Amino acid sequence: MKVITVEDLSFRYRRAVNYSLRDVSFEVKKGELLGILGPSGSGKSTLCLTFNGIIPHSIKGDFSGDVIVRDPKTGEEYNTKETPVAKLSTIVGLVLQNPESQLFNMTVEDEIAFGLENLGLDRNEIMRRIMWALEVSGLEGLEKEFPPNLSGGQKQRLAIAAILAMKPEVLVLDEPTSQLDPVGREEVLGLISLLRKEHGITVILVEHHTGYILRFADRVIVMDGGRIILEGKPGEIVEEVEVLRRLGVKLPPSLEISHELKRRGLIKRLAFTEEDLLSEIKSL
Numbered sequence: 001m002k003v004i005t006v007e008d009l010s011f012r013y014r015r016a017v018n019y020s021l022r023d024v025s026f027e028v029k030k031g032e033l034l035g036i037l038g039p040s041g042s043g044k045s046t047l048c049l050t051f052n053g054i055i056p057h058s059i060k061g062d063f064s065g066d067v068i069v070r071d072p073k074t075g076e077e078y079n080t081k082e083t084p085v086a087k088l089s090t091i092v093g094l095v096l097q098n099p100e101s102q103l104f105n106m107t108v109e110d111e112i113a114f115g116l117e118n119l120g121l122d123r124n125e126i127m128r129r130i131m132w133a134l135e136v137s138g139l140e141g142l143e144k145e146f147p148p149n150l151s152g153g154q155k156q157r158l159a160i161a162a163i164l165a166m167k168p169e170v171l172v173l174d175e176p177t178s179q180l181d182p183v184g185r186e187e188v189l190g191l192i193s194l195l196r197k198e199h200g201i202t203v204i205l206v207e208h209h210t211g212y213i214l215r216f217a218d219r220v221i222v223m224d225g226g227r228i229i230l231e232g233k234p235g236e237i238v239e240e241v242e243v244l245r246r247l248g249v250k251l252p253p254s255l256e257i258s259h260e261l262k263r264r265g266l267i268k269r270l271a272f273t274e275e276d277l278l279s280e281i282k283s284l
């Protein structure tokens, strides 16, 4: 079942000379993890802003084509052009590239409660959802903490928790680990894996750590200059190594090495991880 359908989408920011999205078409299926790769300025964040209607409602410009969001619970379809952001946000939760820009309350708890209060939920339901969001994001015990005092990983998990509490069907994460050290990154990526496994949530993930996308995504789109230039399963995308290199999309070392070995006919399969690479080499 499709949850998002993007059809011939083009967008140019007001006063910008060039289009930031050009004839973009693709679908997102319920329950999948769609990875988005592409160099800086290729349009990844702009695309994310179209899923919950921030573009074209709050950020205006020349917009053509359609983004259709389908609520899997009711089967109803919403064209983002004709649907307010407040409605779309109950289906599509967007965590922005810079989590700090999304945190402005005095405590962790208030931060999570904020969006819920705007949904008009009763007090008990709000409390239940706060507890749940704190638990899944591993922030229990930090309820009264002042968000700016949290670590980078905790801030990013809080930004995700605040969106999750709204129980969106689709979670859109724009570089959720960009400002994190490897420990913080593992925390956030671990949370995303858990949400998919235990809650069947659909995830759209922009992430410049290509290795993670290639290991965990069901499908990947690669953008360049506002267009989709590759789309496929991770195994198909990594075959296009020349395209990725040209774009400056950095492959993990295990893939770079295994490409070289495969090119020389020494191994048959590309290795996504160091463990895979080691077992390929051992079987030589």
Ligand SMILES: Nc1ncnc2c1ncn2[C@@H]1O[C@H](COP(=O)(O)OP(=O)(O)OP(=O)(O)O)[C@@H](O)[C@H]1O
Binding pocket: 013, 014, 016, 020, 038, 039, 040, 041, 042, 043, 044, 045, 046, 047, 097
């Ligand atoms: N508010 C804006 N006004 C005008 N142009 C913008 C605006 N935001 C982004 N752009 C332009 O749109 C294009 C796509 O930008 P976008 O931020 O979507 O890229 P990105 O792929 O997310 O890059 P990054 O990897 O650096 O986050 C760029 O050329 C950028 O300069």
Ligand SMILES: [Mg+2]
Binding pocket: 044, 045, 046, 097, 174
């Ligand atoms: Mg971006």
